[in-house]
Amino acid sequence: MSFDCLVVIVVLVIAIGALIRECMRPGLILLTASIVFMCLGILTPSEMLEGFSNKGMITVALLFLVSEGVRRSGLLGGLIERLLPKGRAGVRRVHFRMLPAVSFISAFLNNTPVVVIFAPMIKRWAERHGQAATKFLIPLSYATILGGMCTLIGTSTNLVVNGMVTDSGFDGFSMFELGKVGLIIAVVGLLYITFVSPLLLPQDRSDRQPEELSLEQEAGGKLRRVEVVLGARFPAIGKKVRDFDFPKKYGALLVEIRRAGQTFIMHDMRSERFREGDTLVLLADQAFMSNWGDSSFFLMVSSAEEKGASLGRFKAWLAVVLVVLMVAGATIGELPSVKAALGSFRLDMFFFVCITTALMAVSGIFPARKYTKFVSWDILVTIAAAFAVSKAMQNSGMADAVAGWAVGLTDSLGPTALLVVVYVITNLFTELMTNNAAAALAFPISLSMAQALGASPMPFFVTICIAASASFSTPIGYQTNLIVQGVGGYRFADFVRVGLPLNIICLLLSALFVPLIWPFFPV
DSSP states (O other): OOHHHHHHHHHHHHHHHHHHHTSSOHHHHHHHHHHHHHHTTSSOHHHHHGGGGOHHHHHHHHHHHHHHHHHHHOHHHHHHHHHSOSSOOOHHHHHHHHHHHHHHHHTTSOHHHHHHHHHHHHHHHHHHTTOOGGGTHHHHHHHHHHHHTTSTTSSHHHHHHHHHHHHTTSOOOOTTTTHHHHHHHHHHHHHHHHHTHHHHSOOOOOOOOHHHHHHHHHHTTSOEEEEEEEOTTOTTTTSBGGGSOHHHHHSOEEEEEEETTEEEEGGGGTTOBOOTTOEEEEEEOHHHHHHHTTOTTEEEEEESSOOOOSSOHHHHHHHHHHHHHHHHHHHHHTSHHHHHHHTTOOOOHHHHHHHHHHHHHHTTSSOGGGGGGGSOHHHHHHHHHHHHHHHHHHHTTHHHHHHHHHHHHTGGGOHHHHHHHHHHHHHHHHHHSOHHHHHHHHHHHHHHHHHHHTOOSHHHHHHHHHHHHOOOSOSSSSHHHHHHHHHHTOOHHHHHHHHHHHHHHHHHHHHHHHHHHSOSSOO
8 A cells, every 4th residue: 555545544534534534614625635645746726626617516606596596586485385285184294295295396406495484384394383392393404405406406426426437538418317216215205204203203392491481471472483593604613602792792691592302591691602503592673684584594584483585476476486497407408409400518517507697786686796695615615625535545556455345355246346335435424513614524435446446437426426315314514404493402322323224224225226317337
């Protein structure tokens, strides 16, 4: 094993440990690792920067703005109102009405705004009709994840892997290619959520404390109850509550912190430190919603009064029409006859998302002056740095060394066993850190495995997409899980109990169907 290979292994072990311990934001951790590789000559400066100009990364950035435009249309909120029963209904009936539509929407939009819009509305519906909100919020998050597996743009991970595939000289995925297996997994997964998860999900945990009710009564009609979920950019992350003057900064009274099924109130929370994903219960006036409703400091801001659409009817429908045309254009552009007619010019997703974003900005569907607030910059840095880390694994020979060891270990079991190994490793990484980082670590090793076997790498690439997205067993692997954990008051064990069987279902279906759809040795 070469010196460069050993260095990459050591740096990656440190980086993975830092990602699991959340020492810094994932993007900064991977960027630091890539800088180390550049300083040691494992990466050239141009190789380190390639990810920042990758079409997949830029497509992800623009899709954030497209999703924001659709969110502002208010049509998603109207849809969930129609899907939820008008009166009390059984849990399974609600799942049947709601979850397929949620998965369909998440196949074309960023999952986070879908959950941000739907979660508080579902919780309010459950409270009004005497239902346990905990029976619906984890299923909501899981449904968005399952839907995201079905298309190229359903999750940033698919676009990241597709970028690595094309950079390696292979044909990328078409818009619905991943849906060949993703749709099977989504259907089986939704059936599991509908019929089995109600038996495993906890009953509602009351989050209304006597102290909080007393404060609301004292406030009278001036203040309202507001829930916010802290994002990574909240300025007091890591600080103690008593050391941060929340009322002075935001004009709202902090009365409760909810985290991993625990509730901290009044004097009990003063020594607690703010953490990403915490749900804060505030007493605030309308000015808070106006000033901070779109702030990047908070993943979600929800009040007892539902927020109406911020766009007029024409612009709202224009936003939806633009998204439909974007998807249709990218799908048609991938047809062999169209590609042959256009030569090197590509009518791909990147082309159409650029046009869609520009039209949304010009027409005022999202506020162009505030566009930077709607982009998750750490995700973009994570993606860009992930390309560099993946390249370092290839340049150093580490990917070949690990692949050779894995191929030798499973030689008698065949390529399907290697596929299972790739799935398990990728899925374990995505549960403990981030999906994009997991895909970046798994990609070069999988490519080397395929080359060592003399097999097509496509089954491995598809498996990475599925495994990196299938984050069901922990609340930390996927941002939507983190949001519903706070809103629903779930404990870590709730995700393990409900999500681990779903992880196993995804593994078995992938091992069965991926080699059938994308053979290891095509004729």
